[in-house]
Amino acid sequence: MSVLGWRALLVFALLAALPLVPGMSRYYLLLAFDALLFGAIAMSLDLLMGYTGLVSFGHAAFYGLGAYATAILMERGVQSVWACVGFAVVVVGLYALVVSYFATARRGIYFALLTLIFAEVVYTFFRYTQTFGGSDGIQGLPDATVLPGLVIDTPTRKYYLVLAYLLIAYAICRVVVASHFGRVLVAIRENEDRARFLGYNVPRYKMGACMISALLTGVGGAIYPMRSAFATPDLMLWTESGEFIISVMIGGLGTLVGPIIGGAFFTILRDKVSSIVDWYFIVIGGVLIVIVLFMPRGLLGLRRIFSRRAAA
Amino acid sequence: MDYVLTVLLPQLLHGLVFGAALGLLALGLTVIFGLLGVMNFAHGELYMLGAYAGIAVIGVAHSFWVALIAAPILVGLVAAVTEMTTLRPIYRREPLYGLILTFGLALVFREGARQIWGGDMRRVLPPFTGSTPLLGMTYPNYRLFLLAASSLILFALWLFFTRTRAGVVVRAAVQDAEMLDGLGVDVRRVFTLTFAASGALAALAGLLLAPIFTVYPQMGVEMILLAFIVVILGGMGSMGGSVVAAFIIGVAQSLFSLWMNPQRVAIAIFGIMIVVLIVRPRGLFGREGVLE
């Protein structure tokens, strides 16, 4: 646990106490589920965007494939969380291997475009394949079980499921960014050519980062149908990938914690704004433009710049 | 033989028509990328705005031809303002910021169009109807016009880029943007004009295709994805490559749809791209060193 630090543990303890808040409704617990799930995925994407300097416009495919993995198993009577997550890891892992092989062959923009195009093919495949329910996806899934007798059936249990996922994913990301590997990722972000002259096989490190990020995202996707009881092709839509990117940008590149907050903030913003106005895409697009123009490091990154200036 | 005349040949022509329009779109995308270092995600939305601007002008002037002049100008103005207000501050940053920023612009434009014109499918009537006997079959006049017009514009662009001083400067700058500084050219004006021109081209493609396709706010999304494939296939940064790849994709899409349903076509197009990337990792006309 030492990798997390006491502050992170305190925050997780507070989050764990959330269902105990008096008057906490079903609606807010499920909103909290969505917020934490989105945050965890934004954090996984930050491993690529903030640490390696690669922007993936195709994370929705990892997410959606994970969700379909769960849905396909559940439809066939398998309800174990472990089986579903394991299946998602295999499916997403195989797909991510192919994507990252092609997408990391060249740099920058190329990675963004190829991840986008690959994801669009996956979307098209599920959208039009009747075996997987076509545009309706797979609906009406049963509740998942953690152990025989322990069923994820209440909003509180669902919430704890996503919290456990966030905790594990966060711990993995923390360890990775502090490791030998993580240092190389930052070096690649800073100066890819120089990293090669230090003996690092850059495409292989990029592939590694892409795989870790994709698998974490895929597991998040695998959890989603355990809350919603469905998987639809819309989960793989490219706008969904865009929303992950927006979350990272809001929270701050290369901070891990920032994107979690950004993802949670974005989920709540989307929930609230879309219930008031029907042009919330303008709001979201506008927020993104403002962030890129005026605070390219995101909200947390902004704070870091200020504190550095104050210290100087 | 009948099959060739009644099915294959028309479909091949359809493909050329579509490829030419796609070429207009991809060429603008490539030039902007080479010159400004921005892969413009909102390019498909400029294409979409072209069609809607056309509908608006037709509503006032009752003439497709007036719209064909006015719509690109209007969208070009929108593009110029967009470039000056949002893109100009980020040129010196990493190209990824440009991609993210234009993604935000795309969301705003698309939703804006939906708010103004609604989400329904719309149609634009072709300015003339009728068919012409051609090579033993009959082919719609409007599509012939579309092919001629697109090809003419592409030819004019080729002349511009090879025969005029301004064109040669822009083309050289697409290869190496830093050389502009050394020429004593007003870089900011060149960038704004180029972005406006590429927006106007996209709008022109949007309106020209409108009588064949339907007009709706998401119409740019499919096109931008195809255009991205075209740009990668042609070799990023290669202008000629983009046009050639556009025709290849246009014809392939058209011919495949004879034998496959739409989603298989999309996957087959994608398959072409993967095969090309395995054989030629830099695309058909991509060169070592460009963008690396």
Added chain:
Amino acid sequence: MILEVDAVSKRFGALTALNRVGFAVDEGQIFSVIGPNGAGKSTLFNVVSGLFAPDAGRVRFRGVDITGLPPERVNRLGLAKTFQITNIFPEISVLDNVRVAAQSRTPESGRLASLWRRPDVDGVACALLETFGLGARRDAHARDLSHGEQRYLEICVALATDPRLLLLDEPTAGMTPGETRDATALVRKVVLERGLTLLLIEHDMSVVMGISDRVAVLHFGEKIAEGTPEAIRSDPRVIEAYLGGGDD
């Protein structure tokens, strides 16, 4: 013989940057390649270090044919290079710059365990920084260093990968004559202490004459002379190249 360059040619379009250039560097030598700007010196380094594959000719390093191997492979064989234009990791600390280079040679490198282990290379990294007088600057962002400090950091980063052969591409570029003298002396000292072989590129002849065991002269992509500094200094072709080349 640690490095052997054998009849290497490299063309860029119509321009022949290197034309059948060949020389050999012995273990422990300080070998300099000089020549006016545009003589093909940096291209030579890029071929040796793996950035470009030559169009013809071979490069052998410690008996291994490294012709056309990518930079990461060449580096792992024990060859490190610095760049003429400072090429470091700007937005991370000075210490982190050297750390990421030093950990390249730890047992974790390239293995799965690198995902969770964090090798302790601070001892090596700090010692290197101290040697080059950057110890006090270790927590500064690399981008915030002065030009001279960045040139030193550049060398530290290369040395941290523990090479047998060090390639320095105009290490004193942009330095004042005083700084150049100090830097040259320091580099020489470090190289001797560590028993390294040094291949040095310079366009300023005075820098290399004092420290080199052997000097080769490039001119328009061809080697026009090779020998001891004394022999080079009096070689008429070299004088012609430098005076007639219009350099400086």
